[in-house]
Amino acid sequence: MAKSKEEIVQEFRVQSIQEAAIRVISRKGMAAATMQEIAEEAGVAKGTIYLYFRDREELVEKTFETAIGQLHGRLDAALDAEGPFAEKLRSLLTAQFAFFGENREFFRLYHSLRMTQGSATQQRRQKRTCQPQFKARVDRLAGMLKAAMDAGEVRVLDPSRLALFLIEGSIAIVLERLTEDAPPPESEDVELIVSTLLGGIAIPKPKRSSH
């Protein structure tokens, strides 16, 4: 059955409100994004939002789920790349850098959703809805690391810890890039991470003089 006219309008409203929410939260941060400004950004009245979302909490929750779904789609595609572990890692990081480079604002949303507790009144359930999303991403990477360990490509270490370390470390670099006027090429930072993670940074002490 084709979508009725009402359904089309409904989907359009939901989508434009969510996109407005992403932009406003990206600009102002989670706590400072008001329903008023989101409504203005979406070109509707404040009350209209409440026709499509029960309350602010649901709006934020649904918006985040939608947005995070897009990111995961991109990262999953990158993980499907063929080749050795190093290549998978490189393509994952490249995808992440590219995605956040194209969507600076979205990245700020993604990142601000982690720590930000709401303004006293709301709060609560944000933890239960957002943290699992991050956990899923960590688990996914941990799975990839585990596979590489089983394949003998990588030393056996705690995959979860490694995944956490890698994700947060690389996010920090992405964040830093976003604040820089002229960041180095993406590939440069990607290579820094890949080579550090794979080969380490130590220069082996020469046991004997090289002569």
Place this chain on the structure above:
Amino acid sequence: MAKSKEEIVQEFRVQSIQEAAIRVISRKGMAAATMQEIAEEAGVAKGTIYLYFRDREELVEKTFETAIGQLHGRLDAALDAEGPFAEKLRSLLTAQFAFFGENREFFRLYHSLRMTQGSATQQRRQKRTCQPQFKARVDRLAGMLKAAMDAGEVRVLDPSRLALFLIEGSIAIVLERLTEDAPPPESEDVELIVSTLLGGIAIPKPKRSSH
């Protein structure tokens, strides 16, 4: 000249208000911590806080400076450890793990102070006061890395990027430890980071069969 009675009382008030602020912000997060609750936690009336701090912004700022000063003192002491780079790195991480292990609440303050924008009204200067503190920590570690590179102990890479990657990655692991019921021994996680950073995780492909 000995401290007058008034000075002692004043210092006591300032200190207990700041400690209360740390506890409340740790529990509720930056944006959700209200002056009312901080006052109750400190055992004084809300108005009393304004006798010692101009406004909420100054309270948060001074509190953060005091707290971060303690942490930096500990980390600097760890960095003064003698020995090769690996040893310095290990003692730095150990100090960080120990400090945050002893002061879980403070760690949450430390971490929540980073992203959280205030509740619309305030906001603004928090960036200018908190971010430099983190930058100082990154710079300090970057300096240590640079020294190790100059000494030929470590490959030449962008020290700032590396420092960022390491700090954020290790903070993520600390955070994870705080949420675990029975985290592994500190030394285990420290060794994971040290060995990953120094030696990498890759297992070199055998060029020839080992026969």
Place this chain on the structure above:
DNA sequence: TGGTTGACTGACCGTTCGTTCAGCGCGATG
């Protein structure tokens, strides 16, 4: 001991926010 001081209090204020709802305009209907 009566008077003075000032640290402290908490009811109160102005503001801002999320949420509501009575009413508006407009396309469809008969």
Place this chain on the structure above:
DNA sequence: CATCGCGCTGAACGAACGGTCAGTCAACCA
């Protein structure tokens, strides 16, 4: 053309916040 249905509006409301200040009272002095 009159009527209805309904998506939408934005003024209004209550809650909660940071900040204020007139009043309280214990400690001290003369």
